[in-house]
Amino acid sequence: MQPWTTGSPALVAEWGLDPTVDYLNHGSFGATPRTVLAVQTALREEMERELILFLARQLPARLDAVRARVAAFLDCDAPGLVFVPNATHGVQAALDAIDWLPGDEVVHADHGYGAVKRALLRLEHRFGVRQVPAVVPFPIERAEQVVEAFAAAIGPRTRLVIVDHITSATALILPAAELVALARARGVPVLVDGAHAPGLLPLSIASLVPDFYTGNLHKWVCAPKGAAVLWIHPDWRRRAHPTVTSHGYGLGPAPEFEWTGTFDPTAWLAVPAALDKLEAFGLEAVRASNHGLVQEGRARLAHALGTELPHPDSRDWYGPMAAVHVPWAQAGQGPELTARLYEEHRIEVPFTAYDSRCFVRISGQLYNRPEQYVRLADLLRTWR
Ligand SMILES: Cc1ncc(COP(=O)(O)O)c(C=O)c1O
Structure with a gap:
């Protein structure tokens, strides 16, 4: 007890x-x-006392230490894990890693997150990419109904499957392992949008092996706002870039994603305090x-x-x-x-x-x- x-x-x-x-x-x-907010405040004060030391010289190593902790928590390899401000950024980076052609299709559940559907609409406007909904019945009884819905939606033009690990409007946990396996079996890359998943579910990205996994730490890990991650499969690490390019371009996932211009990194640095808190409870x-x-x-x-x-x-x-x-x-x-x-x-x-x-x-x-x-x-x- x-x-x-x-x-x-x-x-x-x-x-x-x-x-x-x-x-x-x-x-x-x-x-x-x-x-946790107090830890973030202390980090901010430390940053403001010695800005160059904190932001220019110490930050990469300090983020590496946080990365090692979060990678262990999510069970994934640390070099593929980067910090992003939120799951929306994670999703966009995955979408931007693909060289879209007119007529390409993206399969996304009809329960999928509205902002991601808007990002797909933008792909439609820019490249002529089509969204194909996997129509998941609700009410629902069996996990196979979800898999069947995705299986029916994937076709020869599918270039990406997006799986909302936990749906937003309907709060449903989708069978991510089965859906990733399905996409892999059909030879289609898969992005798991786990915006709600870290902390809420025990996660093993290493067992799931998607192409991309993004998740927020500011929801169910209770970290400060602006703390989220994107895990990138080794096959994509040279092709995935943040939306904004800065000094780290071409230097690997962490330098690229974790410096996209001047910002406040204290939400990321306070993540261990949030994990400590959860683990203490x-x-x-x-x-x-x-x-x-x-x-x-x-x-x-x-x-x-x-x-x-x-x-x-x-x-x-x-x-x-x-x-x-x-x-x-x-x-x-x-x-x-x-x-x-x-x-x-x-x-x-x-x-x-x-x-x-x-x-x-x-x-x-x-x-x-x-x-x-x-x-x-x-x-x-x-x-x-
Ligand atoms: C499935 C899903 N994807 C993406 C997001 C976006 O998260 P954020 O606003 O932190 O980027 C949410 C937010 O609730 C979500 O439920």
Whole structure:
């Protein structure tokens, strides 16, 4: 048993969140414990005291040390792992590594992240690349349905498969290992967009062996905003470049990606403090506790809303986030409902859209208590 209780005053005090708000949206931007922010502040002060020493002379070696720690955490080789500001940058670098031709296709789940779909739209405008959706049914029962959806979408013109490891609007864990194996068997490169995955799931990039894996550390590792990684398979290391070119061009992944002009690297340098914190709480205990909150919460919500649960009740399908269908709402109402629920009831929870339906997506983190989901479910019974 862990020596803490989720949502206890001591745990709530670890974060600086507004105590008058039921914050059920860790998924969007994470939330960073005060002690980790204090480490970042100390790093900033150190940087500002000796700027040249810090940024020009010490930074590469200090990032190498952080890289070794994160590579061990994600189980991948350190030379292929680079820091990026967020998963969006990681995805763009993977897209830019390919020499696109008109008529090339990219397979991406219909549950895929909206901003990535916009990046693919830009490829369409620039090169005539087509997006082909893998239509993953939701509600869903079996992992094979996901694999079948991708298998049906991959064709002779497919140049890239993108797998959202955890989908954004529907909070579904996709069977990444099976999907990477499928893409490999068809001879197509695969990018895993693991924006939510580090910290949320035990990860072994070495076992997965995608062409690219990107993931945020500012979500479920609780590092400061701007901490994310991109892992690049050896076959791509000479061809993958950051969106912005600077001194490191041609010198290898770390020099290229980790200096794209003057910036504040303290979010990356504070990652070990965030990992220390998570490990002190107990990684598996945190995962189980957060999942438990959401497991209870989604059952209550589905009951209150009179809707069916969209996937089996197993940690293969979801972790500390879950989406429940809101039958009385239209898909386009999401942002308005999210803002109104916050203004009227001080609950921060996103209403998301998928396939012309509206969902409420709850998250669970150590600062949350079971009563917060009860309150949300009771409210949504009648609130419009
Ligand atoms: C699947 C997926 N990809 C990419 C992103 C983008 O993450 P970021 O805004 O940190 O770049 C998100 C954000 O939630 C996401 O859910």
